[in-house]
Amino acid sequence: MFIPPGYSTVFPYFLVADADGFCRFLVDGLGGEEIDRTLDGERIVNAQVRIGTGTVMVSEASDALPPMPASYYLYVADADGAHGRALSAGAVKIMPVADRPYGDRQSGVRDPWGNIWWISQRLAEGPYR
Structure with a gap:
């Protein structure tokens, strides 16, 4: 089994409205560092933010995948x-x-x-x- 560096076997994956703003909160408010971002146009389909020793993922919510x-x-x-x-x-x-x-x-x-x-x-x- 391969797991990318900075990840664990289980980690949070956030589905939020305004994913860009949420990534800013993770960086400015919780001391994270955005390490990658994949866009579909202007929509974040996947961003990774490292906070301390862990990494989380963030995506823009949709009708099919609502905010949680x-x-x-x-x-x-x-x-x-x-x-x-x-x-x-x-x-x-x-x-x-x-x-x-x-x-x-x-x-x-x-x-x-x-x-x-x-x-x-x-x-x-x-x-x-």
Whole structure:
């Protein structure tokens, strides 16, 4: 089995309205780096954005493949800074940044596409308590 570098066996594939804007949010709001984009005219049929050690794919939603918001857990080096960047890029706070009993400093935001992001900074080495 071959898997491209920067990918895992399972990874998110976002179907969104305004895929270009969503890619900008992933870069500006969550610190990602767009590494590839395939267009059909002006429509994004596939874009790849690397966020930390993972890669996600993004496509413009359609009638056949409608938008599908979901919830994602994102590890970052600085939860407070990442939370602020996400809000500056258009996300809305749903949970303030705080130390959680399971060893993460975490917040929750909802992006303009309806996805929920649990922005987490691991405070303790090892497994969850």
